[in-house]
Amino acid sequence: QKEVEQNSGPLSVPEGAIASLNCTYSDRGSQSFFWYRQYSGKSPELIMSIYSNGDKEDGRFTAQLNKASQYVSLLIRDSQPSDSATYLCAVISGGSYIPTFGRGTSLIVHP
Amino acid sequence: DAGVTQSPTHLIKTRGQHVTLRCSPISGHKSVSWYQQVLGQGPQFIFQYYEKEERGRGNFPDRFSARQFPNYSSELNVNALLLGDSALYLCASSFGQGYSYEQYFGPGTRLTVT
Numbered sequence: 001q002k003e004v005e006q007n008s009g010p011l012s013v014p015e016g017a018i019a020s021l022n023c024t025y026s027d028r029g030s031q032s033f034f035w036y037r038q039y040s041g042k043s044p045e046l047i048m049s050i051y052s053n054g055d056k057e058d059g060r061f062t063a064q065l066n067k068a069s070q071y072v073s074l075l076i077r078d079s080q081p082s083d084s085a086t087y088l089c090a091v092i093s094g095g096s097y098i099p100t101f102g103r104g105t106s107l108i109v110h111p
Numbered sequence: 112d113a114g115v116t117q118s119p120t121h122l123i124k125t126r127g128q129h130v131t132l133r134c135s136p137i138s139g140h141k142s143v144s145w146y147q148q149v150l151g152q153g154p155q156f157i158f159q160y161y162e163k164e165e166r167g168r169g170n171f172p173d174r175f176s177a178r179q180f181p182n183y184s185s186e187l188n189v190n191a192l193l194l195g196d197s198a199l200y201l202c203a204s205s206f207g208q209g210y211s212y213e214q215y216f217g218p219g220t221r222l223t224v225t
Contacts, residue, residue: 008151031210043201043216044154051211088153097208098144098167101153 002027002093006102013109019076021087021105026070029094033065033072036088038104044088048074079109113138115204115217123223124192132187132220136204142166143185144214145177146201154201160185161208189222197224 003026013019021035032051036044050056050063050072062075072091076083086106090099116135124130136143142161146154159167160179174190183204189196199221203214 004153034213036216043199043219046213046215049211049213090153092210096167097210097212098156098159098169099214100156101146103151103153 002030002091002100004089004091004100004102006087006089006105008103008105010106010108013079013107015079015081015109015111017079017109019079019083019107019109021074021076021089021107022071023073023089023091023102024071025089025091025093025100027091027093028067028070030067030070030091031094032092032099033063034090034092034099035061035063035072035074036090036101037083038086038088040085047087076107079107081109081111083107084109115202115215117200117202117217117220119220120218121221121223123225125225126192126194128192129188129190130192130222132189132200132202132222133184134187134202134204134217135184136202137215140204140206140215141183142205142208142212143179143183144203144205145185145187146203147171148199148201148219149197157187159208166208192224194224197222 086104144159145157156169158177205212
């Protein structure tokens with residue numbers, strides 16, 4: 001059973017702070033990693049994808065991948081109340097083209 | 112450009128009935144995947160189609176079936192509905208099938224079974 005684990009939260013941060021969201025996965029052969037944002041009552045929206053070890057930055061978002069430790073994280077700089085949402089981690093394991101999703105971490109950014 | 116579209120937006124059905132959900136992918140995308148999401152959980156994979164062929168099936172009963180049409184749109188069918196089938200059904204499309212192809216979700220269909 002390939003597992004993707006996320007702390008369900010909620011993670012509460014003040015406006016302007018850095019929010020750090022973490023995800024661990026069980027299959028060492030995993031190839032692709034994705035972060036989605038999901039507002040309450042809406043569908044998931046792709047934020048970032050990352051495929052190799054290291055950091056990948058896109059605006060206020062940075063994805064970090066460490067395959068040796070089997071974790072991927074998402075940093076949100078200068079957090080805004082509009083960032084309040086559930087963040088889903090998805091992982092594609094070796095031998096499959098189908099992503100497995102974690103249950104998501106709820107982020108609350110308070111003014 | 113239009114994103115992934117799904118219909119209907121909301122649906123209320125009675126136990127034992129049948130339902131058909133529809134999805135149109137982003138123009139140029141050839142792969143469609145279906146997911147079920149219940150409150151507090153991440154999306155659970157149901158089916159994946161690529162070039163009109165089933166390429167993956169999740170751990171769902173045979174009451175669930177799907178198909179992809181020549182124009183790459185897709186239908187998800189659920190027979191003999193149970194209360195536990197109440198969920199948000201999501202369709203996602205991608206350009207192709209592979210490790211690097213990102214999936215983009217439609218708005219979903221909220222199914223309520225009473």
